[in-house]
Amino acid sequence: MTDKSPLDIQTPPERDDDGFEPRPELLARIDAAVAEGEREELNALLEPMHGADIADVIERLAPARRRMFLDLYSGEIDGEILSEIDESIRDEVIEQLPRDVLADAVREMDSDDVVNLVEDMDEPERARILAALDATDRAAVQQSLTYPEYSAGRLMQSEVVTAPEHWTVGEAIDFLRNEEWLPEQFYHVILVDPRRHPIGYVALGRLLSSRRDAALRDLGEDSFRTISALAEEGDVAYVFNQYHLISAPVVDADDRLVGVITIDDAMAVLDEEHEEDILRLAGVSDESHVSDGPVTTARQRLPWLVINLFTASLSALVISQFEDTITALVALAALMPIVASTGGIAGTQSLAVAVRALATRDLNRSNARRVVLRELGAGMLNGAGLALILGLAGTLIFGDPRLGLVLGLAMIVNQIVAALGGVLVPLTLNKLGLDPALASGTFVTTMTDVMGFFAFLGLATVILL
């Protein structure tokens, strides 16, 4: 009855001493079995594993080894494994699957997983996969596909358990007992009126613990809320996280029930959105995957590097205006990166906090002014503190209090620019309806570089020469 995979977490030291993934020796054995073409050994190793873990194994194999793996194992790929395989290698895997294995796998999958599988496919390939489904399932998938990408409609599964609002607990239980078809996982019975408008839902725990003659409509949960099929998936994840929902009914424009979203899908969306934030902030395409090769990786990162080449030329242009100053006192060339780079760190700090707060909706119109003023205050305070340290150090090392003054003043100016830039850039992007993380560090560090060099060299020209 239990399915304790080798990756199960039973005890805290389930990781290796080096902190890496559990049981790397198992992965090594799988790799060896593939290399030697030992089909039986491979099947025996994978047999106790969860589909999600098998999908991870497939993702981690080197591309050539992966093809060998599929030669041996493609007959065993089921719906669970297929729905867990990362998009980056999914096409590759599907190509190697025998037609009938693929058809069986697709038939096993929930409609939301099928949607996820086929939504990025070309029409002929998509049609071939949909042909494997029975008519009802195919219609459900096709309906989902009519909703925009990244909408609740794409995320929902159409398998829903409903009951008329006038039923009693006993009627509901009898219905569930006699129903041939039920989704694999469901946590609520959704109450609908005769026109299929959802009007509440009853948690299964509540249903089970109530008397048979209790009316379903009296057992509805407070947390009930419906989600528009057109809602953005990010909003869906927010609502699940904010209100601790387990599942939520999805409705069309006429408020009619079309599906249900469960929390595991919302959790996956939350995870993806975080990935987007962290990668975009760092200037990396959020299409990047651990299984990508060097050429793909290089191509994904090149755009922001080239952009930075141009923005960094701005810094060079600013510095070149002060060549006479640098010629007069060449130590300035050595000192100028200190002011600029400390500004870069402060800008990155402010930016990361703002992007995260916008993502969690902790930052919004109601408190934007206060947060901007807070950043201004923090920038002034840290600017003053850093100016004191750097100014004193500069004075002592170079024996010139005027150089200390230049360093200190430039630091204050740049810390303020960094703090404000870090919060105003993402707020502005957000106001324009763009992803605040799209700014990436490049915008803000260009700002702090340019301003750092300009303030430092400009003040040096005025005060020192």
Next chain:
Amino acid sequence: MTDKSPLDIQTPPERDDDGFEPRPELLARIDAAVAEGEREELNALLEPMHGADIADVIERLAPARRRMFLDLYSGEIDGEILSEIDESIRDEVIEQLPRDVLADAVREMDSDDVVNLVEDMDEPERARILAALDATDRAAVQQSLTYPEYSAGRLMQSEVVTAPEHWTVGEAIDFLRNEEWLPEQFYHVILVDPRRHPIGYVALGRLLSSRRDAALRDLGEDSFRTISALAEEGDVAYVFNQYHLISAPVVDADDRLVGVITIDDAMAVLDEEHEEDILRLAGVSDESHVSDGPVTTARQRLPWLVINLFTASLSALVISQFEDTITALVALAALMPIVASTGGIAGTQSLAVAVRALATRDLNRSNARRVVLRELGAGMLNGAGLALILGLAGTLIFGDPRLGLVLGLAMIVNQIVAALGGVLVPLTLNKLGLDPALASGTFVTTMTDVMGFFAFLGLATVILL
């Protein structure tokens, strides 16, 4: 029966045109009601709102306004609101709550929420809160507190629904119907042997759809796995996300059932871990909150800024070794930040990808070597591409192909350093058992700054002078 809060997401344009949070005008009205001391108006506005949204409102008020809010509303604070209030202002809120309101709120809360509330409190304050609980609940909270911070034992709730493995569906349903006490939310009945070892669980949907005479042990789910009370909460979140669990039994060292963790708690942990990653990478204390004032904010960010002051001095030291070179050709001072900053971007890209992949366990010992080689390859490719652009531009603008050569070569060297540093620093931290995100950008950008300046000025000295 339904509780459609004003923040409900019914239709996609539920956000403002500016992309900010829903219904800011409602927040403005709440603020106005507080300012004018209109208790009834305030209650009327908050009455339809979910506790999580009320907690958000409290967090977003300016500190002075928050005290006024609590003067008016503290009598209405219930367990739901209290458990949703951010830690950063929780002490402040609790101080203003009348004793009996606090006691009532705590009694309403699940044991995991009480643990979360009291775990950071001093002993006398904690004792006062625990005194409000009845003996069973108090014992449950105290047991949880014996487990380490950030462990599954702290995350679990002790309210568990169990059944002996030999029961039938009918016996289980009769038991649930007659049981006075049941948790608010539960999704599985955990099957235990006579010594309270969990041996499987039955989803409620399965229970409901089975015949009364079916044996529970035949209905157990494949996804069953137990979690050690000592497991780290990050591992718990991983297991829930990886295996799409909804709830999981928690066991002590003797494999005895001590509690249950539900997916909403795991989702919250996942969210916190993401926050830690994004903030730590940017060099911000993960204790930072949107409600912090400027002084707290400045203090949280100062450490990495001061560290950067020292690491940036390394760059200054490197540059100062080449003062003769710069004096000979002052244009070098203007050009040197281009190589350094493009390296900084590349290092940040590589770092963010590695930190994220380590967090999702997509990067581990089994593929570390391949990923490092991938980064090396990508660094060489992008280095070559950027070198070509920058080298040509330098040659054309300054009319000196040797300057173009210096720019290009320095760029290649620094891109390789950046790509390798970005992945090796977090891998090393991880190997040492530290959080890979602790590196923050500062380490890597110092590396790329120092190497960028050194390669550029060193090559210039050799080739140009």
